Amino acid sequence: MVAAAGFAPLNLWPLTLLAFASWLALVHAAPSLRAALLLGGAFGWGHLGAANLWIAQAFTYQDVMPHWLGVPAVALASLYLALYPMATAGLLWRFGRGARPDLGPDLGYALAASAAWTATEWARGTLLTGYPWPPLATIWLPLLGVAWTAKWVGTYALSGLTVATAATLIPAARGQWRAAAAAGAAIVLLALTGIGGRIEAPAAPNAPRLRIVQPDLDQEQRPRDDYPEANLRALQALGGKPGTAPRLVLWPEGALRYLVEPGAPPYYYWQADAGQIRARIAAPLGPRDIVLTGGDSIGFAADGRINRAANAIFAVDAHGRLLARYDKAHLVPFGEYLPWRPVLSLIGIERLVPGDFDYTPGPGPRTIALPGFGPVGMLVCYEVVFSGHIIDPAHRPALIFNPSNDSWFAQAGPEQHLAQARLRAIEEGIPIARATPTGVSAIIDADGRLVAKTEWNHPGAIEVPIPPAHPPTLFARAGNWLALAVTLLLAATAVAIRRRAR
Structure with missing residues (x-):
């Protein structure tokens, strides 16, 4: 559990390195493969269970299941997540210790640990729809220069290099400081590069601007009959006044509880039809402003019954026109759909997000x-947490909009979500704007810096010129093939060290 202290909001990254070093030393000293696997599983369960405990609060909003189930559910889910550190420990014990384990962990062991963790963290973020939360690399965001390594190798490889750094502390505890001193010097040098950074030219007075609105209406208020109207008014109250520069006004995920698309049966429009709602959205906008808002896209069959639902983003201009719609592609299991619904629903398990139907996934990242x-x-x-899968490579964007609704969760969840968005900005060299109903909303530049942000659980708005994008980074060009290349290089170097020792 100490290993999770390096994640937001605590950001105690030295504790994470010490915890990983202790675990790696125990794996090296394990008397058998079975013992190493048990150590890996126990460490993974505690580490990833503590890091994901924020999920438990979501159960308090679902009355179909008992609210007390939150913590046990996280503990059970963490048994699955623990399989990946277990695999790391097994690989490391079997192939990383060398012919003379009695000599203790060495550089070859550190490199093997790095390769194994890179591979298993990638697998955790990919298999069974993937759940990479939280990648180890996010502990470096307080030392932004170190986090910038992700623009060259990506998040998963940076996580692996973090494990190698932790492993160098093991021989240091025995008085062998050379490897730890080299790793420490690299951290210091990289951290220094993140101080100050590039100076962007001031934006022109009429340059396009971003305005993010955070109404601070949480899930407790959703059952109210007047929630749709109260939310729309709260969003517009924080919309600010138009100026000479065009503004992209950003509202959170699910901000609209009204429909904005035509085609619904008359009974499905609560207090106004879609055209009237779009006109209300457009009324306070300047002539060149556009609102991007989260909401539900609902499809209807000829008999008026719902046959499709999507978690969507809508673009509405100052004339009330619906310019575009994006449907979320990477849906959250147990949140936006219930896997194996015929079986699980029979035993009383439902989605954490109340609702009678599952969402339909969209086609994938779009520009x-x-x-x-x-x-x-x-x-x-949630789509922003998947390294290497956040943009349409054929149409590189200049900005990424990431609306979210983190009001289901305890504070660690929104803070960790923001940290992962910052890594995506670094990897791709593209600024990211996050709008959430209760925080943390933020504008992130292409170097992963927070240009502006709101406080958690406070209403507010932020407005700044759109930060510029950078040319495509090495990671933006090669993606997670770089993680594979780093894994193979580390593994090959570890093998070479072993052979030389023999």
Whole structure:
């Protein structure tokens, strides 16, 4: 559990390195493969269980299941997540210790640990729809220069290099400081590169701007009959006044509880039809402003019954026109759909998000050209955590909009979500704007810096010129093939060290 202290909001990264070093030393000293696997599983269960404990709060919003189930559910889910550190420990004990384990961990062991963790963290973020939360690499964001390594090798490889850094502390405890001193010097040098950084030219007075609105209406208020109207008014109250520069006004995921698309049966429009709602959204906008808002896209069959639902982003211009829609592609299991629904529903398990139907996934990351603002990439909530899968590579955006609704969760969840978005900005060299109903909303530049942000659980708005994008980074060009290349290089170097020792 100490290993999770390096993640946001605590950011105690030295504790994470010490915890990993202790675990790696125990794995090296394990008397058998079975013992190593048990150590890996126990460490993974504690580490990833503590890091994901924020999920438990979501159970308090679902009355179909008992609220007390939150902590046990996280503990059970962490048994699955623990399989990946268990695999790391097994690989490391079997192949990383060398012919003379009695001599203790060495450089070859550190490199093997790095390769194994890179491979298993990638697998955790890929298999069974993937759940990479939280990648170890996020502990470096307080030392931004170290986090910038992700622009060259990606998040998974940076996580592996973090494990190698921790492993160098093991011989240091025996008085062998050379490897630890080299790793420490590298951290210091990289950290220094993140101080100050590039100076961008001031934006022109009429340059397009971003305005993020955070109404601070949480899940407790959703059952109210007047929630749709209260939320729309709260969003518009924080919308600010138009100026000479065009503004992209950003609302959170699920901000609209009204429908904005035509085609619904008359009974499905609560207090106004879609055209009237779009006109209300457009009324306070300047002539070149556009609102991007989260909401539900509902499809209806000929008999008026719902046959499709999508978690969507809508673009509405100052004339009330619906310019575009993006449907979320990477849906959250047990949140936006219930896996194996016929079986699980029979035993009383339902989605954490109340609702009678599952969402339909969209086609994948998309870039939408918005008049006056250029190409904007769209990602809803959870989609931003998947390294290497956040943009349409054929249409590189200049900005990514990532609305989210983290009001279901305890504070660690939103803070960790923001940290992962910052790594995506670094990897791709593209600024990211996050709008959430209760925080943390933020504008992140292409170097992963927080240009502006709101506080958690406070209403507010932020407005700044759109930060510029950088040319494609090495990771943006090669993606997670770089993680594979780093894994193979580390493994090959570890083998070479072993052979030389023999």
